[in-house]
Amino acid sequence: MHTAVTFTGDSYTGGETIHTGRLFFDPDIGTEIRATSPYSENTTRETLPADDGIFDDGGPSSGPPTLTALGDGAPDGYKATLTAGVGTV
Secondary structure (H helix, E strand, C coil), X not given: CEEEEEECCCCEEEEEEECCCCXXXXXXXXXXXXXXXXXXXXXXXXXXXXXXXXXXXXXXXXXXXXXXXXXXXXXXXXXXXXXXXXXXX
């Protein structure tokens, strides 16, 4: 997932910062996205939230972020706002 991205109408800027971790999204939207290219070429089995031992189904405070369609669906993209805290160890 690319973070620090700003949507500019028909493109985006930023996004050089990459997050590798676990984020959960609505499975129905995931199915829609995986049906579009280039994602449709990925044959890796997705782990659904219901099958994942980390996802706790705790509602909005711990569940999938709300996605807002930027057009008519997956080909146009989605927008979500996510606040993440990072602690040092």
